[in-house]
Amino acid sequence: MQRTIITTGDGSKTIHLPEWNENYHSSHGAVQEAKHVFLKHGLELFLGKSEIHILEIGFGTGLNAILTLEASLHVNAQICYYGLEAFPISQEEMVALEYENLLGSDSLKHKYTEIHATPWDHPQSITPNFTLTKIQETLQNQNFKSNTYDIIYFDAFGPRVQEDMWTKEIFEKLYNSLKQGGYLVTYCAKGQVKRDLKSVGFFVETLPGPPGKREMTRGRK
Numbered sequence: 001m002q003r004t005i006i007t008t009g010d011g012s013k014t015i016h017l018p019e020w021n022e023n024y025h026s027s028h029g030a031v032q033e034a035k036h037v038f039l040k041h042g043l044e045l046f047l048g049k050s051e052i053h054i055l056e057i058g059f060g061t062g063l064n065a066i067l068t069l070e071a072s073l074h075v076n077a078q079i080c081y082y083g084l085e086a087f088p089i090s091q092e093e094m095v096a097l098e099y100e101n102l103l104g105s106d107s108l109k110h111k112y113t114e115i116h117a118t119p120w121d122h123p124q125s126i127t128p129n130f131t132l133t134k135i136q137e138t139l140q141n142q143n144f145k146s147n148t149y150d151i152i153y154f155d156a157f158g159p160r161v162q163e164d165m166w167t168k169e170i171f172e173k174l175y176n177s178l179k180q181g182g183y184l185v186t187y188c189a190k191g192q193v194k195r196d197l198k199s200v201g202f203f204v205e206t207l208p209g210p211p212g213k214r215e216m217t218r219g220r221k
């Protein structure tokens with residue numbers, strides 16, 4: 001499928017899929033969305049913990065991963081980050097996104113390249129308190145260990161274009177992979193998605209969305 005690079009409302013770039021008219025991030029602001037949905041309403045709930053296990057569905061450009069890595073510098077927690085991705089981006093796309101420019105400190109800039117260069121399916125220590133395991137597999141085929149993750153960043157393409165990523169079977173699998181008290185966070189606020197999350201056991205909250213989007217969803221196990 002054809003992929004092009006576009007600039008979003010906050011100046012950060014993302015990938016656009018013309019065939020589906022779908023983006024990897026919000027056109028209102030890729031960084032704003034990532035920080036609001038996944039960091040503010042996900043990661044920040046666990047900052048008091050000594051170890052945080054995060055599973056991202058749709059690793060994509062690595063934006064959520066580097067923003068989480070940056071946030072990890074200011075906390076004492078050990079972060080184990082697992083990024084599931086079926087169709088990795090290319091080296092050219094990685095360069096064109098220029099996400100290293102988003103990282104404040106010079107010492108962090110090369111970490112963006114490093115997270116893309118790390119081999120798939122092997123845990124890799126990126127900083128003393130951030131370990132990354134990239135998993136190359138489809139969500140449909142991947143089996144997760146039960147009671148393993150504290151947070152799931154559910155960042156699949158929307159149900160309009162990829163309905164098979166948003167089924168009750170998938171949500172049940174993700175529910176089982178979360179620890180008790182763990183959270184699934186997603187930018188999507190579709191009623192059917194919320195009902196399906198609820199039907200597999202999640203306690204579902206509708207939260208204010210990032211700039212340009214009214215609502216988002218969070219489910220607690």
Ligand SMILES: C[S@@+](CC[C@H](N)C(=O)[O-])C[C@H]1O[C@@H](n2cnc3c(N)ncnc32)[C@H](O)[C@@H]1O
Pocket residue numbers: 023024025056057058059060061062063064065084085086087088137138139140155156157
């Ligand atoms: C909305 S984008 C993710 C954006 C990403 N979190 C980021 O920060 O760049 C959705 C991602 O899901 C991936 N994807 C699509 N179908 C998939 C599948 N069946 N299993 C796993 N990943 C899939 C796409 O390749 C894409 O990278």
